[in-house]
Structures are given as C-alpha cells and as structure tokens.
Amino acid sequence: MNKHSDIILRTNSIDLVLVIIATLGTLAFILLPYLNQTFIRPILGVVVLFFLPGYTLIAALFPNKKSINRSQRIALSLGLSVAVVPAMTLILSFWFGVNLGPLLVALALFIVLCTVFAETRRRALPQSERFSVGLKQIKVVEKAFSGSAFSDSKSRGDKLLSVIFVLSIVALVSTLGYTLAFPNPGEPFTEFYILGTNGTIGSYATQYTLGEQQPVTVGIVNHEQQDMSYQLVVRLNDTNTSTVLYSENLSIANNQTWQKVLNLTPDRTGNNMTMEFLLYRENQAAPYRETYLPVTVS
Numbered sequence: 594m595n596k597h598s599d600i601i602l603r604t605n606s607i608d609l610v611l612v613i614i615a616t617l618g619t620l621a622f623i624l625l626p627y628l629n630q631t632f633i634r635p636i637l638g639v640v641v642l643f644f645l646p647g648y649t650l651i652a653a654l655f656p657n658k659k660s661i662n663r664s665q666r667i668a669l670s671l672g673l674s675v676a677v678v679p680a681m682t683l684i685l686s687f688w689f690g691v692n693l694g695p696l697l698v699a700l701a702l703f704i705v706l707c708t709v710f711a712e713t714r715r716r717a718l719p720q721s722e723r724f725s726v727g728l729k730q731i732k733v734v735e736k737a738f739s740g741s742a743f744s745d746s747k748s749r750g751d752k753l754l755s756v757i758f759v760l761s762i763v764a765l766v767s768t769l770g771y772t773l774a775f776p777n778p779g780e781p782f783t784e785f786y787i788l789g790t791n792g793t794i795g796s797y798a799t800q801y802t803l804g805e806q807q808p809v810t811v812g813i814v815n816h817e818q819q820d821m822s823y824q825l826v827v828r829l830n831d832t833n834t835s836t837v838l839y840s841e842n843l844s845i846a847n848n849q850t851w852q853k854v855l856n857l858t859p860d861r862t863g864n865n866m867t868m869e870f871l872l873y874r875e876n877q878a879a880p881y882r883e884t885y886l887p888v889t890v891s
Contacts, residue, residue, distance in 0.1 A: 608648075609652065615645060619697075644674055645674070647670035647675075648670035648674070649707035650673050650677065651673065652711035656714035659722065677703070783813065785870075786811075787886070788810035797886055799889065800891075806858045807857060808855070809870075809886075810854050812851070813843065817847065823842070823844075823872055824873040825872055826839070826871045827840070827868065828868070829866060829867075829868055830866065830867045831866045838857050859888070863889070864889050867885050867887060870884045
C-alpha cells in the first residue's frame, strides 16, 4: 500500500467528508432535473432526513471516541434526526409554509455547520483521543445486525441500543416502502382569494362612486389533483336587487394558479351593499367557494 493510500485510510474525518458528499448529492438528486426522477433520490433523502442531522450533531457534541461507543452513536444519531427534522419543519413553516426547498437548504446548512464544529473539536483533541472512522472501519451496519451486537459480552445498555437501532432501520425502510407504494395525494381543494388595491390582503376598496372603477385581484389555485373548469361570478347585492358585474369561464390545470385584476364598476348607488365573489365548479348550481366585501356606492 502506498503512502497516500495509508494516509487516506487513517484520516480521522472521512466520516465527515462522506457526510458533506451525501448532503450535496442529495440536493443535486432532489433539485436538478432528470436526477430527481431516479430511484437514488428517495434513498439519499432517507439518509439525509433520518440520519445525517443527528450524526453530525453527535459528532459535534462527542468528538472524543471514549465518550460514547459506536452503537450509542448510531442510535442517538437516528433519535436526534427524528427530533431535529420535525422541529426545523415547524420553525420554517411560520415563514415559508411546509415547503421542501427551504427545508432542504436549512438541513444542509445545519449539517455543514455541525460538521465544521465537529471537525474543529476533533482537531483540538490529541490524535489518540479523537473519534475516527477510517475506510477499513465503515462496517457499522454489519456489526449492528451481526451476532456480536447481541453477544453476552455487551452490557444491557448496549444491547438495548442495538435493538433500537435495528428496529429504527426496519421502521424507516418499511415507512419508505409504504410511502413509495401507496403515496398519499392529500385532500383535493381549491384556493380562492381576493387582494386589494396594493395587491395585499386587507387593502380593499369599499367606498365607490357611481361610474368609478376600483381594482380587485382575484386568485384561484387548483389543488384538485386534476384539471378543472370553473366559473367566476362577481355580483353586487342589496336587499332588493342582485346584478352581475363580472363573469368568466375558466379552465385551470392541476397545481396551476390563475390570477387577474378585475376593474369593477358598480351599476347603482346604495348603502350597506355586498359585493359577492362566487366560484362555481364544473357547472354546479351552488357556489364552490365564495367571499364577500361590504361596499357603499355614492
């Protein structure tokens, strides 16, 4: 074996290098066209979601190889990953909603920061005390499933962690297989909204002058899991009369958004009137979605 190969085999941080490679590879296979359609995407996704965040956090917290053994390190990596990912998803949902893109970026940053911190803490320790994974030592899964993991020489705590590890792997593989075989499309629905003069919620024009136009933005988002036909109707109502100010038939593809600025002109004066925005689906008699604005026309 040559000198360069021997150095690589004895590198302390090869596990952290593989972590970075796996993280960048996952981003590529999820975000890039063509790559995100291969079978490798769900495999890398499971690793990044359910193992790497916890592993890098444990690496940063326990750089010393005597702090915890390998079985404990793996079990804690799985457990912490299951805790970190939902917590991060919840936090990001306040700003971005439940969106895959921001979650992937946040997880990648978390993994990279923990990796840098782990490497810094390892280098601060003497060589003999650092936790290390060489190329010859990457047999963690084999040991976890082998009889040595449950041998009599192991302590009760080690045996329990080995059982947890095996059950976690089985649960993750089963969950992934079920998700791929029976994907849940979610509940079909249609978003229907109106925006005011500034393109924001709440800045609606409610005071009209007869003959004056006021802009109202109407938006429709089709989440019905199929292409849909709609009819949009805007009516002006008072206690005695109802007139149509705008009507349009629409065809919107699945997961597509339709948005348009309507310049509405009331056809009569009155107080305590209601401008109704009605959305009908597939020629149904009753409105599928509706919203209202109180208006006064002078």
